[in-house]
Amino acid sequence: MNPVQRPDSFEAADYIGVLRRRWWIIVACACIGLVGAFAYVTVAPKSYTATASVNVTPTAADQTNAVAGSRTSGATVNLDTQSQVVTSTAVATLAGQALHSTLTPFKLAAQVNVTVPPNSSILDITCTASTATGAADCANEFAKAYLQNRHSSAVDYVNAQLKTLQTQVSQLNSSIAALGTKINTLPKNSPQRATDSAQRLSDKSKLNKLTQEYATTNGQLANTNGGTVNNVATPPGKPSSPKKSLIIPSGLVLGLLIGLIIAFLVDRRDKRIHSAAHAERVLDLPVLLNLPSGAFGREVSIASPRSKTGQAFTDLAHGVAAALGEGNHIVFVAGATPGPADSVVAANLAVTLARTHSEVVLVCANMNSTVAPKLLGLGEG
DSSP: OOGGGOTTOOOHHHHHHHHHHSHHHHHHHHHHHHHHHHHHHHHSOOBEEEEEEEEEOOOTTTTTOOOTTOSSTTOOSOHHHHHHHHTSHHHHHHHHHHHTOOSOHHHHHHTEEEEOOTTSOEEEEEEEESSHHHHHHHHHHHHHHHHHHHHHHHHHHHHHHHHHHHHHHHHHHHHHHHHHHHHHHSOTTOHHHHHHHHHHHHHHHHHHHHHHHHHHHHHGGGSOOOEEEEEOOOOOSSOSBSOHHHHHHHHHHHHHHHHHHHHHHHHHHOOSOOSHHHHHHHHOOOOOOOOOTTTTTTSOOOOOTTSHHHHHHHHHHHHHHHHHOSSOOOOOOOOSSSSSHHHHHHHHHHHHHHTTOSOOOOOOSOTTTOOHHHHTTOOOO
């Protein structure tokens, strides 16, 4: 058998034929997929999403921290780092306390997603919850907790700077006092007295600078807010999941795919011959006659030589005669399925051969289903 025409091969026409024969399986599976998707959307737990926006501003702790390659020109706040701070344990703990949540900080933070719009100093804090109000409250409390944590961090930073400056001021005051006591005990023309006097002047100058720096740093306590809530989250009007626009088409497509697979499996197990091309591929033999449904009209009869059906039988007769050659021959016409189809073909072929061959004898071996006598006008039996 030609490997190109092996029985297990498929051509484009075969795929179309499967769709025509098994369309009801595909439609049924598509409907099941569609109904299943509707059912899932109806009974699946709903999730709601709300977003609060925070405008991040530099604090005293950020003034000297220029960020290379930042999202905004000249920024001193790394928004990518701050987005991670929003979901940190410290912020989640504060938010959980405000929400009176029984979830752990880790699980609570897992409900939050933070994004940074391009070329902005905004943090969009999105929270997902089982209720619309819960999602809005979660987003708002995380925004407040983040600003509270940022404020506390800035205050701690400034206080640490003040503590360091205060220590240096105290050390200089002690040094100046000690030098003053020492100078009073030394003679006026003592070289050591001149050295200590110069050192005391230097310490006083440093003390003046530290005092000014302390005052400036102490003023930075007013710059510890770290930002403001730019957009308060409101309860969403509809759930964010499950998404009908995604799940329902997906259910339809999945049903169609499953239907196609089942249709081809069912058709694969069907051993019947469905078309002329199928017969040629399975048997590796040419099909000499292929009559479409309704070729004889409402009632089966001997085809007119000038009709399309008659011309098809003429071509069949020429092919048979050419293949058999001269002499007497027997042509056996057998039906593959129950019914009178074989006798119809045999009668029409015999009539067509009789037009060019004077001696043609038609013998009906199956008298139970034959219609040849009726077609030839010989009556029943």
